[in-house]
Amino acid sequence: MSTDYQQARAALGIRLRELRLTCPAGRLTGQQLALRLGWQGSKVSKLENGRQTGTPEDLRAWADATEQPGAYTELASRLAGFEFHIRSWRRALANGFRPMHEDLSAEIERTATLWIWEESVIAGLLQTPEYARHVIQRYAQLLGGATDIENAVRSRSQRQEWLYRPGRKLHVLMWEAALRSLICPPSVLAAQLDRLTGMIGMDTVELGIIPFTASMKIVPANGFWILDDRVVVAEDWHAELWLNDADNIALYTRVWKTLQESAVYGAEAHNVINAARRALSPGRAATP
Template sequence: MSTDYQQAREALGARLRELRFSCPDGRLTGQHLAQRLDWPGSKVSKLENGKQTATPEDLRAWADATGQPDVYPELASRLAGFESHIRSWRRALANGFKPVHESLSMEIDRSTEIRVWEEAVIVGLVQTPEYARHVIRRYSDLLGPASDVEDAVRARIKRQEWLYQPGRKLHVLLWEAALRSLICPPSVLAAQLDRLAGLIGMDTIELGIIPFAASVKIVPANGFWVLDDRLVVAEDWHAELWLDDADNIALYMKVWQTLRESAVYGADAANIINAARRALNSH
């Protein structure tokens, strides 16, 4: 659970405690409130101390039981605000890149099916070490120098062991731009494209490419991962978002399916990769 998320949960708990103290018919003890709500006394304590995430029903019951039903919309808004786990890059990278990679790796290890969309970079789970090194260094240049780039590269490559475990399936969608973005030297990209072409037909990977010329029903932007229909991880320049509420997961799945309609697979995907590979000869 992210630090930002936990801080938001604790702030909501403090607000709930304020409502218990300011009850119109007199300050309530935690035990008295629990009795009104027919809850275990420990639940009141956990909610107030940020040890348990409230549901919308919990918040409505709390507002009603403290005689302040009008405050429910505020509480619901606070809850909605941290359904997105915002992992600030500045904070997350304070200890280097490796812990960030390991955090996502733990979620990947828990997953059996992963869907990834990337519009401008090759997916980390299929990157070569040299390509990964250049990508991580680019982020290090932007977000602040890191001393553990090589540790991060090793962590990213180790993550790829997931692909070779029984019962796993990776669905990758790439925009053609990802095949041509020179975020690394042409020779490094060439090796990466060779690796990508070699994955076509592998039983644990489904690789789709959206050609530049394809008709698309949605703007091909904003890379994201969907893990087992239980978690979405999306990156922005300032932060990484971890979304685990049903509505957001359903939205990202709809985006995925819409993008998928424009993709080509198999030999057609290989042709696009090979064309991008040949284009590197001019560099």
């Protein structure tokens, strides 16, 4: 994935590898360093190869374990440099959907709590495979360059395993428009709405719906994800934004909480979903 974000993360990984190989007491193998840190060897590999972003605690532990504690200031500065990153859809899709999905999946894997807002599409972590296929196809048609649609569908479905792991929590808000947008055939949307109904009450999912009739304090636009108060992933037509500076995270958290004030939950959310389900007619077709 050729993005500023990934390039910066890869550069940090190269620096981490240098520290491992220049340990004053002698170069360490990845497994030796993992043992010192009490980590799985795969974590060392992911950090060095730019497939995972280390936390400040990870970087401090790395500097200490490689007997170069003074390097932490530099590592922390590199991490702070990740503040704002733009991933162009067209450029990213030149390599297909798979790298894009893998990068987000890696961030989700290390996340305990997710806050999601979607104004016009069902949140990806709640999508059925058929619904996901139509959404991904629409983006592929619009932007071009990606042909691995089935790989992307499988990746998105596999990501949903996160919902069933202990200690995870998804807080998701959707505008009623997301329940009614015919981005897919009515039969596919009907199955998707049935799935949403079944997810109300899950221990790991808090599903809020903002009805069309709700009074709004902010314009319901721009879908985004907040991962553990650590990073925000926001989407626009031209690019995906990755933000991890405190000010932007606080802003998006404020937006999410403002939107939540207009949402309904439980039985009321169930009623909104069922109304959208009843409005579907077998004779209606998806927008071409």
